[in-house]
Amino acid sequence: MVFTLIAAGKDTISSTLSWLLWLVATHPDVERKILEEIERESDKGTSRFLISKDELNGLVYLHATIYETLRFYPPLPFEHRCASEADVLPTGHRVKKGMRMLFNIYSMGRMEEIWGKDCMEFKPQRWITEEGNIIHVPSQKFMAFLTGPKTCLGKAMSFMQLKFIVSAILWNYKLDMVECRIVKPTPSIVLSMKDGLKMRVSKRCLVSS
Numbered sequence: 759m760v761f762t763l764i765a766a767g768k769d770t771i772s773s774t775l776s777w778l779l780w781l782v783a784t785h786p787d788v789e790r791k792i793l794e795e796i797e798r799e800s801d802k803g804t805s806r807f808l809i810s811k812d813e814l815n816g817l818v819y820l821h822a823t824i825y826e827t828l829r830f831y832p833p834l835p836f837e838h839r840c841a842s843e844a845d846v847l848p849t850g851h852r853v854k855k856g857m858r859m860l861f862n863i864y865s866m867g868r869m870e871e872i873w874g875k876d877c878m879e880f881k882p883q884r885w886i887t888e889e890g891n892i893i894h895v896p897s898q899k900f901m902a903f904l905t906g907p908k909t910c911l912g913k914a915m916s917f918m919q920l921k922f923i924v925s926a927i928l929w930n931y932k933l934d935m936v937e938c939r940i941v942k943p944t945p946s947i948v949l950s951m952k953d954g955l956k957m958r959v960s961k962r963c964l965v966s967s
């Protein structure tokens with residue numbers, strides 16, 4: 759069981775981290791908002807190297823940035839399922855018993871019919887209500903963790919891990935792209951970056967002590 763959890767979480771988390779750090783490095787407005795949020799939500803009296811577990815709940819904008827990263831770059835970009843019974847899909851398509859269906863989660867995250875006209879913009883704000891809470895998006899619309907009875911068991915843990923790691927990295931280090939080169943995914947079971955991600959890492963001067 760422990761092995762299953764580690765295996766299911768390792769590559770998915772590392773894929774999300776790479777895409778998120780690249781997206782943040784190339785969207786300085788998003789980076790600024792994440793840092794302002796950490797500054798606001800973290801305990802001024804403690805070390806800033808790691809944010810505490812309780813403070814993680816306050817990182818709504820970072821939470822939204824993780825959702826937005828997963829919309830564009832789901833670590834598992836394709837999934838398939840087999841129909842246990844004949845059925846008719848909501849689209850009207852007839853499915854025979856035993857028929858295999860492949861669905862493209864990567865494309866679904868970029869479809870105008872699902873996400874609206876600004877579907878190709880990296881906009882964490884789309885996940886936040888006017889009152890500042892995370893918008894609940896049904897899992898049939900946002901499929902990175904899949905939907906139905908075989909959905910990911912590690913979703914909550916993933917957000918916790920990612921918020922811990924990203925807040926610690928971004929608070930302490932500035933990450934810049936080494937050179938202007940095209941970053942693109944490689945077609946594989948886990949969505950990784952073709953040729954990896956090269957970044958320049960420098961110690962960040964804290965906004966305040």
Ligand code: HEM
Nearest residue numbers: 763766767770771774834902903904908910911912915916
């Ligand atoms: C961003 C991170 C993650 C994403 C996007 C993700 C996505 C998914 C997806 C799409 C599936 C369904 C696979 C299939 O049925 O073909 C799945 C299953 C699963 N995930 Fe995750 N996962 C993530 C992180 C994690 C972590 C950190 C853990 C464990 C701590 C975990 C545990 C599991 C387990 C146990 C299953 C199998 C569930 C079952 O078959 O009933 N996942 N995940």
